[in-house]
Amino acid sequence: MGKTAFLFAGQGAQYIGMGKELYDNFPICKQVFEEASSSLDMDLIGLIFNGTKEELNLTENTQPAIVTMSIAAYRAFNQIGITPDVVAGLSLGEYSALTASGVFSLSQVIPLVRKRGRFMQEAVPEGIGKMNAILGLAEDKVREACEEAKALGIVEPANFNCPGQIVIGGEVKAVDEAARIAKEKGAMKTLDLPVSAPFHTSMLKPAADRLKTELEHLEIGEMNIPVMSNVTADYITGSKDVKDLLYRQVMSSVLWEQIIRTMIRDGVTNFVEIGPGKTLSGFVKKIDRSLRILNVEDVASLEAAASALKTEQ
Incomplete structure (x- = not known):
């Protein structure tokens, strides 16, 4: 059993x-x-x-x-x-x-x-941070996208939910850039989440x-x-x-x-x-x-x- x-x-x-x-x-x-x-x-x-x-x-x-x-x-x-x-x-x-x-x-x-x-x-004043779900992209590619977007501010993987669904979070411009790069790397979709802060990030x-x-x-x-x-x-x-x-x-x-x-x-x-x-x-x-x-x-x-x-x- x-x-x-x-x-x-x-x-x-x-x-x-x-x-x-x-x-x-x-x-x-x-x-x-x-x-x-x-x-x-x-x-x-x-x-x-x-x-x-x-x-x-x-x-x-x-x-x-x-x-x-x-x-x-x-x-x-x-x-x-x-x-x-x-x-x-x-x-x-x-x-x-x-x-x-x-x-x-x-x-x-x-x-x-x-x-x-x-x-x-x-912890983070409204409008400073955000979260975005990256759909259909492997973990290593999501990490690369965050790394490449870091010049614009903080952006980090926040939730590894299941295969093909990883949430990133951080400062607005950096998250938007990481989401754009993720699409270039083959993400099926990126989706902004309706949350008030970039939870589970530094x-x-x-x-x-x-x-x-x-x-x-x-x-x-x-x-x-x-x-x-x-x-x-x-x-x-x-x-x-x-x-x-x-x-x-x-x-x-x-x-x-x-x-x-x-x-x-x-x-x-x-x-x-x-x-x-x-x-x-x-x-x-x-x-x-x-x-x-x-x-x-x-x-x-x-x-x-x-x-x-x-x-x-």
Whole structure:
């Protein structure tokens, strides 16, 4: 029997009403939403279920909202007896993965990611930086394009999502130039992303430094489930390494494709995306179509995933 990995959604997957069905049907989910709201001393529940898209899309609101919904979905799934062999999350999702593993409590992680969102939002003034997805170009060619555009400013690979999808970020002129060069090198398409800052680049160091100060004060728990790091694409060896990896994560490339390939190498055949949307499921499918890919974001998907995995146990 193959191993099972839980993958936690990152920023960008949010939508108004996410988790409402779980909240209405599972007392454990209602409890998660209420605890998260109270840890922030704000009506997070109202924002997620009935707020405006514009308000939810503010990074400092998005991050606690996604982690709340993801942990609610995780606890409902866990309650029916499904446990993962390994967990990982894309960028912000790593905080959900660490919470599922026991490193953070819910009342710790929700205020932490709200601050992380604010720090990231404030690190680079609007209009200075941007991100662009390069589609259909090999990693070495994307790196070359960034190198050749560096004369115009900072530009770096930010996310290695899956074969043929690499996101770059940096200063506007340099990113535009790197995207132009990427097209010359054979990229099928380049696409500007609707984000407020060049996440996962060296330009986010001010945010990383502020986050480091917040992390220093936290008393964290032990990992009960193996967690993989975005920074190293390898297993986090213990709780002692968590704070440094999260500090580095803000300004380092997200090695998502490599994380999935490492899991496959280690015998994972079932991938369950936990939280809003199916973005990560799409990435996994592009890496290996033979894998079983499931998701949990509402009652129907939870029941389908539980039924699929229980037949295998």
